[in-house]
Amino acid sequence: MPSPWGYRCTNGRCVKHLNTGVTGLVTLNQCKLTCGPFGVLWPRPQTASIGTEVVQFLPRNVALVSKVPEQVETLIKEAFDLFKDNLEKYHPYYVAGVGAPWSVPWEPSSATHTLQVVIKVRGLESYLTLQTDESYQLQLVTVGQVTTATISAQNFFGARHGLETILQLVDYHEICDTLMVVTSASIYDSPVFKYRGLLLDTSRNFFSIASIKRTIDAMSANKLNTFHWHLTDSHSFPLYLKSLPNMAYYGAYSSRQIYHPKEVKEVVQYGRVRGIRVLPEFDAPAHVGNGWQWTEQQGLGKLALCVNREPWQSYCVEPPCGQLNLANPNIYLVLGQIYQEIAKLFTPLDLFHYGGDEVNLNCWNTTTEMTSWMKFNNRNLSADDYYRQWSVFQEKSRQLLTSANNDVEVPGIVWTSHLTEKGRVDQYLNNTQYIIQIWSTGEDPLIAELLNKNYQVIFSNYDAWYLDCGVGAWVGAGHNWCSPYKGWQKVYDNNPHDIALNLTGSAHKDLILGGEAALWSEQVDEASLDAKVWPRGAALAERLWSNPLTDWSEAEHRFIHQRQRLLQRGVLPERIQPEWCHQNEGLCYI
Structure with a gap:
């Protein structure tokens, strides 16, 4: 059954409150996606602006618009197929339209909303070297029933990183039994080390x-x-x-x-x-x-x-x-x-x-x-x-x-x-x-x-x-x-x-x-x-x-959430903290 608790983003942390129905609280996952300057992005990008709203959609409503050279088209399609597979792993009950045991039928807006991924790649590079530019830019914009995520990169490798970042702007909506994606975001990213x-x-x-x-x-x-x-x-x-x-x-x-x-x-x-x-x-x-x-x-x-x-x-x-x-x-x-x-x-x-x-x-x-x-x-x-x-x-x-x-x-x-x-x-x-x-x-x-x-x-x-x-x-x-x-x-x-x-x-x-x-x-x-x-x-x-430039403490709540994602992706990572700490950010400290 749905949880009696809800969350509000306060000073960059998701704070737990009793949900009285009139407090404007959101689910834990939604709060984590939209709270703080980097949400739960991992690794932390160079720059990010993430909206505070989300929109619901189903894994089946994801489309690719590929604007890439023919030489990397196959790699892009393979990477996008992996992206879709990983999206489905975020939805614990998504099997040919079957929802969670307690869920009501999906709202029409959720069932028809589309996540459209546009990938723009300029270069032909298809093998990684020490000279490869792995940077990318990502823009998310929602208009009506379509959220468009546009990745711009010099080559396939930057575009692939962009797909991973989109996955971190998506999570499961625990009450509505759908996936949700932030409605807007602007990210520029590149690695410090080659x-x-x-x-x-x-x-x-x-x-x-x-x-x-x-x-x-x-x-x-x-x-x-x-x-x-x-x-x-x-x-x-x-x-x-x-x-x-x-x-x-x-x-x-x-x-x-x-x-x-x-x-x-x-x-x-x-x-x-x-x-x-x-x-x-x-x-x-x-x-x-x-x-x-x-x-x-x-x-x-x-x-x-x-x-x-x-x-x-x-x-x-x-x-x-x-x-x-x-x-x-x-x-x-x-x-x-x-x-x-x-x-x-x-x-x-x-x-x-x-x-x-x-x-x-x-x-x-x-x-x-x-x-x-x-x-x-x-x-x-x-x-x-x-x-x-x-x-x-x-x-x-x-x-x-x-x-x-x-x-x-x-x-x-x-x-x-x-x-x-x-x-x-x-x-x-x-x-x-x-x-x-x-x-x-x-x-x-x-x-x-x-x-x-x-x-x-x-x-x-x-x-x-x-x-x-x-x-x-x-x-x-x-x-x-x-x-x-x-x-x-x-x-x-x-x-x-x-x-x-x-x-x-x-x-x-x-x-x-x-x-x-x-x-x-x-x-x-x-x-x-x-x-x-x-x-x-x-x-x-x-x-x-x-x-x-900061130490581990700034990253802790994002790190704990990334551990949860790895578990969803089929990895069996070591447990770092009790689940209570994941649900009560900032309270497990010395």
Whole structure:
């Protein structure tokens, strides 16, 4: 039955009152749509003016007017179909005209009102790059029985973001059993950061394609734009390669836990329609192992050293161990084949992640293959000489990838590592060819050195943006290494520009491409995936899209509502507060 309570917008908050029938109160959802400067838009737009009135309509009465180049027409139609599907998810009882159990028949005005979406796109761009203009303008105007939402954008990606914003100006009318949309709005929006990512590690534990797609769906609802796919590691090699089938044969956990080429291409296209690049990472020369055991039998020699070697603490950061054998030239033959297939699966590549972290010199320095090769080449066994050979490997990898990508240079991303330590980075990595992804803390002085040497960077500092932290250790007792848990407030307040300013005196806006939260999967699989990432991933999204000057407290009521939306969209996010707090804004405080 209808609620006895109603709401009034007071000082930017929805305040609950007993509905006496003469107080002019509105439903909770209507109040949230129209209250405050940004309503419940997420991430917060650059500018917004939202009307205080709504009009009711049904999901079936939605129409598209497409004014776009022919080259992006198909993408626009696919994105609009997704828009309509998501609208229907907002209406809990909308099934071929069947209303809620207590509802009266829909008013004629509600049953006939049309939401007309006009999309205007000027450019032909249909693949995301670091140069893509993701801005858009959105105007909502209601005249008679038609609400027209006009999206104007430079390209498909901006238009797609506009569709997401329309979805946030719509909600379910609890009493009338319809959807409602604000009657007027004017929004201009564009992201502060070009790179807004989420990393998922699918090697330590396998994640189904369905769970990956669900993650991409949630990313698109928050205007994140990069799904960083950490495909392989020392634990498993779940990617099937036609030219190297033994990699998955020896390296997958089972024959059912393999990503086949058709599935990978499907994920890439799935992300594209949702405004998301799928970025492959093939981590090397460390973080390899299982999957490489076949090479000696095929006459290629040993290409990976220390695979599953014990005691693992002596040869790697976590079990199982494994590192490439730089002494064996056949490594480049196999690596070239891997890159050839990756370039075809993730076409067109605009970025590639080489990994490049956590090399353990003791592994190399205690294997005959490497020590003999180093001495033969007049090298000693010092750290510096090993780093030089590692940098040679990295340069050959870059050349192989370029060749695999039809001789088109691809900006490469590498993790901070021994090669990027103080005083080293410009000896080994060219700042025009590599982007450095920072995984140390936000207080690391290395960040200042990288920026002062004009390296483009992506922030993933573990003290704020590692989402797997704060649980019991998986080797030994106690808590895992990056504890404590990173609450959404910590995620939200982690500002890359402020970190740079504190360390260097400059925000370095031209060099900081953006940021990325990471979910390493030692203690996560798809059963807990959603709750680990969401809604904290939404907090990351507003930080990277809007980079607000305020802290998390201003965003709290919008954040809680966005969590509710994700639930409607089929995601299972962690609960942040009791429902009472969602219905009584501003009263859950310290």
